[in-house]
Amino acid sequence: MLPALDTTGTRAAGPTPRPPAGGETVYAQRGDRLSDVAQRHGVDASELQAANPGLAQAEALLPGQPVRLPARDDGTSPAVAGVSAATGREGLVQALQARAYEAGRVAPQQAFDGTVLRSVPTVHEGGTLDHHFSSPGRYNAPGQGMLYTAPDAASALHEAAAYAKLGSHPLAERSLVETAFRATPDAEGRGGVADIAEGARRVGLPQSAFTQAKGGNPPSLLHQLTGEHPYTLPQQAAKGASDNGATGLRAPAATCTAQVDIVTRHATPDQLTPLRVTRYDAAGQPAPSVPAAGIVRPMPTDTRAYQDGPVAKRAGDRAAANQSPEKLGKTPTDQARQLLTDAKAGYPRASSVRYGAAGAAAATLIDAGVRAAHAEPVAAGQVAGDVAKSAALGGAAAKGVDALTPRLGLVKAGGAVGALVQAGVSGYGNAQAYRAGQITGSRAVANTVVDTGTAAAAGAAGAWVGATVGSVVPVAGTAVGAVVGFGVGVGAHYAIGALDRATGVTQAAKDALTSGLQSAHEGVSKAWNAIKPW
Numbered sequence: 001m002l003p004a005l006d007t008t009g010t011r012a013a014g015p016t017p018r019p020p021a022g023g024e025t026v027y028a029q030r031g032d033r034l035s036d037v038a039q040r041h042g043v044d045a046s047e048l049q050a051a052n053p054g055l056a057q058a059e060a061l062l063p064g065q066p067v068r069l070p071a072r073d074d075g076t077s078p079a080v081a082g083v084s085a086a087t088g089r090e091g092l093v094q095a096l097q098a099r100a101y102e103a104g105r106v107a108p109q110q111a112f113d114g115t116v117l118r119s120v121p122t123v124h125e126g127g128t129l130d131h132h133f134s135s136p137g138r139y140n141a142p143g144q145g146m147l148y149t150a151p152d153a154a155s156a157l158h159e160a161a162a163y164a165k166l167g168s169h170p171l172a173e174r175s176l177v178e179t180a181f182r183a184t185p186d187a188e189g190r191g192g193v194a195d196i197a198e199g200a201r202r203v204g205l206p207q208s209a210f211t212q213a214k215g216g217n218p219p220s221l222l223h224q225l226t227g228e229h230p231y232t233l234p235q236q237a238a239k240g241a242s243d244n245g246a247t248g249l250r251a252p253a254a255t256c257t258a259q260v261d262i263v264t265r266h267a268t269p270d271q272l273t274p275l276r277v278t279r280y281d282a283a284g285q286p287a288p289s290v291p292a293a294g295i296v297r298p299m300p301t302d303t304r305a306y307q308d309g310p311v312a313k314r315a316g317d318r319a320a321a322n323q324s325p326e327k328l329g330k331t332p333t334d335q336a337r338q339l340l341t342d343a344k345a346g347y348p349r350a351s352s353v354r355y356g357a358a359g360a361a362a363a364t365l366i367d368a369g370v371r372a373a374h375a376e377p378v379a380a381g382q383v384a385g386d387v388a389k390s391a392a393l394g395g396a397a398a399k400g401v402d403a404l405t406p407r408l409g410l411v412k413a414g415g416a417v418g419a420l421v422q423a424g425v426s427g428y429g430n431a432q433a434y435r436a437g438q439i440t441g442s443r444a445v446a447n448t449v450v451d452t453g454t455a456a457a458a459g460a461a462g463a464w465v466g467a468t469v470g471s472v473v474p475v476a477g478t479a480v481g482a483v484v485g486f487g488v489g490v491g492a493h494y495a496i497g498a499l500d501r502a503t504g505v506t507q508a509a510k511d512a513l514t515s516g517l518q519s520a521h522e523g524v525s526k527a528w529n530a531i532k533p534w
Contacts (some may be wrong), residue, residue, distance in 0.1 A: 024069045028061035037067050039120025041062035044070070044443070044511065046518075051438045057483065069439030070438050077425040078363035078386075080418045080455040081493040082394025084462030086352035086401055087360025087414035088489015089482045090315050091463040093228065093349075094410065095470025098483045099203045100210075100233040101310040104240025104249075109192030112183045112248060115275065116260050117156040117176055122279050125175040129272055129299035131264040135324040137348065138231050139238035141311045145264035145302045146238070149179070155256040162215030162255050169284025176280070177296055178289075180273040181262065183247045190245030193260065196237050196254050201530025206254045208476040210234040214254065218326070220479070224341045227315075227350020228478035229322040236310055238263070243308045247271065264302040272299050313349055316402040323344025355482075359490050360390040366494075375460055397421045399432050400460075410463040419452050426451040446513035450506055458496050462489035 020133045028037060034057050038045040047070040049057050055067070079400065120128050130144035140146035150156035155177070160170040185192035197207055212230035213220070219229055234251070238261075241249055247267040255261040262272065274292030279285070313320040326343040338344055364387045372378045397417050403414035430444035439447070466485040475481040500506040 020231070025066050025216045026069060028063060028065040028248045030063045032061045032065075033058065034061070034067070037061075040103075040426075041069055044514070047439050047443055050440050050443075053437060063267040068438075070433070070443075076418075076422055076423075076451060076455045076458060076493070076497070077393070078360045078367065078390040079393040079397050079421050080384050080458050081363035081391070081413055081490055082356035082358070082360030083397050083401060083421065083455075083459040084493040085362075085394075085417045085486050086355040086398035087410055087459060087463035088466035088476065088487070088492060089355045089485035090352060090410055090484030090487065091466030091468075092475070092481050093232075093315075093466075094477050095467045096205075096209070096233060096475060097310060097313060099202075099205055099235045099471065100236035101240040103199035103203045104196060104237035104242070104246075105199070105244050106174050106202050107194040107237075107241050107244075107246070109185045109194050109241075109244070109246050110250070111185060112181060112193040112250075112260070113449075114151070114181065115178050115329060116151060116155060116181050116262075117178050118147065119160045119171055119176050120151045120171055122175045124271060125177060125277055125279075126295060126297055127220050128175075128177040129179070130297065131262075131302060132300065134435045134491075136231070136235075136322060138210075138234045138254070138443070139249060139261055141235040141239065142240070142346070143304060144235075144239070144306070145304060147262035147264060147299070148215050149181070149260050149262060150256070151258065151260050155253070155259065157258065158255040159253065162189075162213075164216075169280070171280040172284045174280055176286075177292060178275045178278075179292075179296075180275055181248065181260070182271050183267075188245075190240075191247055191266065193250050194241035194244070194246040195250050196241065197250070197258070199237065199241070200252075201253055202379045204472070204474050206231075206474050206476050210237060211252045211254045212477050212479075214323075218341075218343065220335070222483075223479045224337070225342070225463055226479045226482040227354065228348045228482050229349070230477060230479070231322040232313055232349065235322065236313075239311050242266070242306070262297065262299075263380060265304070265306055267299070267302075269301065279329070314405065315349050316351030316353075316399070318342065318345050318348050320348045322326035322349075323347055349424035349478075352398035352402050353395040355486055355489075357391040357395035359398075359486065359493075360394025361387045362392040362490060363493070392427075393421065408491075410467075411460045413458035414463045415456040419456035422455030423448065423452045440514070440518070442514045442517035443510070445517055446510045449513060450510045454496065454500070454506055455465050458493045461492040461496060465489065465492045 026041060034048050034055060035045050038048045051068045051070045054258055076185060101414045118128055129147065131147055134146055136142045137146060150159055156176060164170040183193050200207055209231060216228045223229055238249060241261050244267050245266055246263050249261045251259055251261055274296035276289045277292050277295055279287045323345045323346050326338060329338055342348055359394060368383045369379050390532045401413045404416060426448045430447045431437055433439045434441055434444040465488050469488050475484055
């Protein structure tokens with residue numbers, strides 16, 4: 001039982017009324033009225049009156065009189081930060097993909113008249129130019145043909161080494177096939193060999209965005225954690241060059257300076273003439289070269305159905321694989337990794353769930369840290385529970401963004417899901433506060449409506465900011481881009497909150513809407529009382 005304060009501010013003897021249950025309790029100073037307490041603590045006077053129905057508005061309060069403050073409006077839900085994080089990641093990565101596609105489309109096409117080399121298993125040397133057996137690779141997405149060749153023997157050796165078994169010579173039991181390749185651009189500059197490095201320079205992408213290592217191994221740990229893949233951007237660049245009529249690519253390589261790849265969509269069989277074959281034994285020793293005539297069959301015509309435009313690689317789209325599916329691992333660790341990374345599906349881009357969950361959890365921890373810094377009580381167990389609940393809601397909301405994006409676009413989907421989440425969270429919280437007598441019905445509605453609008457802005461802002469950053473910043477690859485996008489998405493969420501605190505626009509909107517609703521309610525009540533017959 002707290003004693004009252006005397007005129008000097010010290011505790012006076014004697015009992016005082018028990019503090020009312022509900023919101024945070026403060027204590028009146030000498031000469032205070034409710035309006036003074038409201039002003040000192042920055043709350044609405046009518047809300048303070050509603051939270052303390054036993055206290056008169058016009059009467060002076062006793063020193064030390066307990067006064068319950070209205071329920072605090074905590075603003076947008078941490079799950080909305082998760083939505084913003086997810087849309088920030090997706091906005092930035094999609095912007096990078098658009099730039100990569102444009103890099104291929106604007107890459108200048110040059111004439112080529114020289115030899116290229118390709119290593120294949122000796123048992124399959126006859127099908128060296130048969131593109132039907134090619135799997136998705138660095139520069140060809142599923143359903144797109146490509147013949148990977150090197151401009152010299154050293155480059156071919158380095159390329160083969162990326163896929164060689166441990167301890168084996170890169171060319172063991174393989175054949176190195178040398179082929180004459182000719183490409184001449186037409187009057188419109190189409191039909192040549194596209195210089196992908198120059199295209200990347202023109203759109204402001206670093207070559208490293210196309211040359212992150214992969215080879216015959218799973219993607220790096222960072223790529224697996226982010227749910228991205230090192231082949232996403234180079235596949236988009238190759239598609240851009242293909243759509244612009246290129247018959248070949250001079251492309252940056254992960255293992256050597258460059259490679260010359262044949263775009264089978266446009267190349268014709270007469271552009272490729274097999275010259276000679278060099279076979280290597282199990283120890284990697286070469287036999288004398290032999291003519292390729294009668295051994296290597298001509299390149300077949302590519303009859304695949306191609307559609308112009310970037311390769312569709314949206315978050316969570318399992319059909320948008322980046323490579324051939326991996327075989328089931330032998331160890332439990334490998335199997336767990338493959339399950340979590342969709343390795344058996346060919347490493348498509350991960351859904352937004354992990355980003356929504358991580359963003360919501362981070363926002364919950366940040367908010368708890370801010371409260372602790374302001375000397376508010378913070379219980380570790382409560383924070384842990386809040387983190388788990390926020391992460392679950394944030395992950396589910398981000399999954400909703402993935403589902404709506406093909407229909408609404410990323411910005412609208414982020415705004416819609418953010419608004420929906422906040423409407424539920426804020427509506428429930430304000431309804432509880434209204435039932436407890438802590439706020440009026442008008443305030444409950446105003447809080448919910450304005451918070452929902454703010455959440456819609458935060459969800460949309462994540463996508464917009466992410467796309468803007470991805471359009472101008474030379475980010476090296478989708479894995480780094482996803483991390484940066486996640487960061488700018490969460491940052492956009494907090495930037496909106498900081499702007500609101502600096503300007504007071506949200507609180508002003510809530511006050512104005514509350515006043516308007518209250519006035520409308522009073523007007524309707526007066527009109528009803530005037531016309532009812534009893």
